[in-house]
């Protein structure tokens with residue numbers, strides 16, 4: 354039996370079958386066969402999720418070969434791309450077409466369908482997550498069809514599946530809303546957190562991107578701002594923190610140190626208070642934790658299961674090394690996040706059950722209704738998602 358493991362190594366399993374997709378036709382046949390045979394099928398992107406979204410004992414489908422830019426619509430600044438395309442492979446071809454993503458996350462190693470599956474985001478008060486950029490999808494479904502979903506065609510499916518959790522079928526291609534290619538200039542500094550906090554609102558408002566990592570053991574923050582510039586790129590690119598280049602060159606970072614992560618999105622107005630409560634926790638009960646707390650911003654959107662659904666957001670992440678037991682620390686953090694009305698990141702760790710998630714996601718029942726209609730025999734749910742489901746067979 355083949356093995357599958359996620360990036361952190363926390364989720365390792367033996368699956369009956371690991372299938373490497375090479376074509377949409379294969380995806381369509383595979384989805385139909387799995388449904389007919391009563392198998393569970395989960396599609397893997399780059400395996401960077403900390404939540405056990407991919408593990409599945411019957412069949413894991415690796416879609417990373419469905420890669421590349423398929424077509425570009427320069428007039429509407431959109432492009433269809435293969436679902437398995439690694440985000441780092443999108444930058445250069447889109448740039449050559451004069452286009453770029455509005456924003457990206459901290460790294461660019463994820464498959465685009467994996468990143469949009471979980472609401473992956475970067476930072477920026479006016480910038481939405483990657484799921485919000487999805488204007489179209491092609492999905493190989495349990496019925497053996499290849500369904501196109503856009504705002505005009507199968508629109509309810511599109512509304513639900515922009516943040517899809519791999520639960521609607523095998524996504525083979527995505528259409529993304531882009532913008533004209535742009536250059537960015539980065540500035541960073543190590544500053545006492547007590548200097549950073551009084552300036553947070555101003556910094557958020559004045560920069561396209563603002564974020565900080567606060568290191569509890571020396572009470573210092575690594576603060577980063579990034580803004581658009583007309584200045585030419587400077588090559589070789591400088592190290593993280595002072596790069597000047599195209600957006601896809603400046604936004605991603607290198608994060609080699611294995612860790613686990615919990616991240617919650619809280620209403621923007623609670624961001625600093627929630628951070629302060631985490632700071633208190635780390636300087637009293639969890640003094641041993643050396644990993645930083647990350648503070649970012651995210652614009653409100655209309656994606657049904659987005660953590661920023663209809664509310665301007667601050668995202669706060671906590672981390673721990675993979676060889677430590679993070680449970681006590683993360684549970685204490687989660688109590689704080691819950692106090693501030695937080696919604697957990699879909700790709701990261703949390704301890705909530707479906708009944709609780711239902712109370713914090715206004716479109717929870719709609720999402721499950723649309724999902725269940727397209728996959729009535731639950732082919733595309735693994736035991737983790739079954740556990741979260743509030744709609745049983």
Ligand SMILES: Cc1cc2nc3c(=O)[nH]c(=O)nc-3n(C[C@H](O)[C@H](O)[C@H](O)COP(=O)(O)OP(=O)(O)OC[C@H]3O[C@@H](n4cnc5c(N)ncnc54)[C@H](O)[C@@H]3O)c2cc1C
Nearest residue numbers: 398399400401402458459464467470473474518519524700
């Ligand atoms: C080092 C690191 C840095 C990170 N930085 C950020 C960050 O800055 N911002 C942020 O928001 N998140 C971040 N994350 C989380 C990460 O972006 C998400 O977990 C993302 O979903 C991972 O994408 P992936 O391609 O690895 O997908 P996977 O983890 O492999 O899968 C994620 C989901 O996508 C589904 N899926 C993937 N491809 C398909 C397909 N073709 N069809 C159907 N379903 C599919 C899977 O079934 C699963 O449900 C980070 C994670 C790590 C480990």
